[in-house]
Amino acid sequence: xxxxxxxxxxxxxxxxxxxxxxxxxxxxxxxxxxxxxxxxxxxxxxxxxxxxxxxxxxxxxxxxxxxxxxxxxxxxxxxxxxxxxxxxxxxxxxxxxxxxxxxxxxxxxxxxxxxxxxxxxxxxxxxxxxxxxxxxxxxxxxxxxxxxxxxxxxxxxxxxxxxxxxxxxxxxxxxxxxxxxxxxxxxxxxxxxxxxxxxxxxxxxxxxxxxxxxxxxxxxxxxxxxxxxxxxxxxxxxxxxxxxxxxxxxxxxxx
Numbered sequence: 692x693x694x695x696x697x698x699x700x701x702x703x704x705x706x707x708x709x710x711x712x713x714x715x716x717x718x719x720x721x722x723x724x725x726x727x728x729x730x731x732x733x734x735x736x737x738x739x740x741x742x743x744x745x746x747x748x749x750x751x752x753x754x755x756x757x758x759x760x761x762x763x764x765x766x767x768x769x770x771x772x773x774x775x776x777x778x779x780x781x782x783x784x785x786x787x788x789x790x791x792x793x794x795x796x797x798x799x800x801x802x803x804x805x806x807x808x809x810x811x812x813x814x815x816x817x818x819x820x821x822x823x824x825x826x827x828x829x830x831x832x833x834x835x836x837x838x839x840x841x842x843x844x845x846x847x848x849x850x851x852x853x854x855x856x857x858x859x860x861x862x863x864x865x866x867x868x869x870x871x872x873x874x875x876x877x878x879x880x881x882x883x884x885x886x887x888x889x890x891x892x893x894x895x896x897x898x899x900x901x902x903x904x905x906x907x908x909x910x911x912x913x914x915x916x917x918x919x920x921x922x923x924x925x926x927x928x929x930x931x932x933x934x935x936x937x938x939x940x941x942x943x944x945x946x
Contacts, residue, residue, distance in 0.1 A: 707775040707814060708831060712822040713839035714752025716892055716915045721844050724758070725920040729913065732922055734763055734941075740886075740909045746863075747881075748890040749872075750776045752845055753783065754915070755890045760852035760861050762888055767859070770868035770877065779815050782807065788860050793850040796892050797823070797843055872937070873900040885909050893917075895939045902935045903946075912941055 716934065718724040733741070746764035750771035759767070785942065786805050790796035799805055801823040807816040814925030816926055818833045822842060828835045839845070849856045870877055881887060887908040891914040904910055907927035913922045914937075921940050928945065936942040 706773070707811065707833075708776050709773055709834050710779050710818070711752035711834045711839070712813060712818055712828055713835055713841055713903075714754040714845045715839050715917060716752065716754040717920070718918050721840050722849070723848055723865060725918065726757070726848065728920065729758070729922060730761060732911070732924065736924075743886050744888050745884065745886050746888050746890070749892045749894060750780045751892045752839065753780065754845065754892060756846045756849040756856065758890055758913075759849065760855040762857060764863050764888070765867070766864045768866045768868060768880075770870060770872070772869070772871050774869050775811060775815065777867055778811050780867065782812065782815060782819070784860060788857055790857075793853040795806070796850070796853070798832060800842065802883050806894075871900075872902065873898075887911075889913065891937065895937050895941070899936070902937065905932045905933065906930070906934060907933050907943075914939070914941060 701738060705919065717726070741763065742760050744764040745760050746755075746758065747764040747768045747770070748758065750769050750773075755769070771777060771780070781803070782938075786799050787796055789805075790799055803816055803820050805816075807813045815834075818828055819842070821828050821879065822835065826841050843850065868874070868877060872881075872891070882903050882905055885904075886909045888911040891912065891915065893916045895914060896916060898928050904925070906929070907925035910925040911922070912925070912935065913920070916939060923941050923943070925935075925943065928943065932946040935945045936944065
C-alpha cells in the first residue's frame with residue numbers, strides 16, 4: 692500500500708499546537724454544500740437501520756458535531772490521537788450541554804464563562820477565547836489555516852439544531868478514545884459490530900490503513916477532503932466479511 696499524501700508529518704498531531712480551532716472540512720465557502728448528499732442518504736435509509744446508530748467521529752475541528760442532529764445516534768464515540776484534542780472536546784461538550792441556546796453557548800466561549808482547572812485546560816480555554824475574539828490564532832498556540840472557519844461557522848448546522856444536538860449529547864452513550872482508528876481496541880470495536888456510522892474527516896491525507904468488518908450491513912463511512920466528500924454505505928456487502936482500505940477513495944474488498 693502506498694503512503695498517504697501527507698504521511699510524512701503525521702507525527703505532529705499529538706501536541707497542543709495541533710488542536711484545531713475551526714475546520715476546513717466541507718465546502719470552502721462554508722455553505723455545507725456536501726450536506727445535501729449526506730441528508731439524502733440518511734433520509735432514504737430504511738427506518739430499522741436508524742434505530743441503533745453508533746456514530747464514530749474523529750475530533751479534529753469537530754465538524755462531526757454537525758452530523759449529530761441528522762444521524763440521531765444512540766451511541767457516540769469521539770476519538771483523536773492528540774490528548775489535547777480530547778481535552779478540547781470535553782470542554783466544548785461541557786459548555787454545549789450546560790448552555791441554554793446557541794447564543795448563550797458562543798457567549799460563554801467568548802467570555803471564558805466556564806471552569807478550567809488544569810494547565811492544558813486553561814491553555815485551550817484561552818485559545819478558544821482568542822479565536823472567538825479575533826477569528827484566528829497564532830501557530831504557536833493552535834492550528835488554524837486560512838481555509839478554516841471560526842467556531843460559529845464550523846458548527847453552523849449543529850448550532851442551527853442546538854437543542855436537538857444537545858439532547859443527543861446528553862442522552863447518548865458517549866465514549867472518548869485517545870487512539871487512532873487502527874488501534875487494537877478500535878479495530879476490535881469496528882470488526883465485531885454492524886451499526887457504525889463513521890466520520891473520518893481527512894484522516895487518509897495523513898495515514899492509510901485497513902479495518903476488517905465481519906457484518907457490514909449497517910456500516911456507513913464518510914470522509915471529507917476539503918470540498919471532496921465520499922460517503923460509502925456498505926449495506927450491499929451484507930452477510931460478507933469485508934476489508935475496508937482507508938485510502939482516498941475508500942475501497943472495500945470481500946474476504
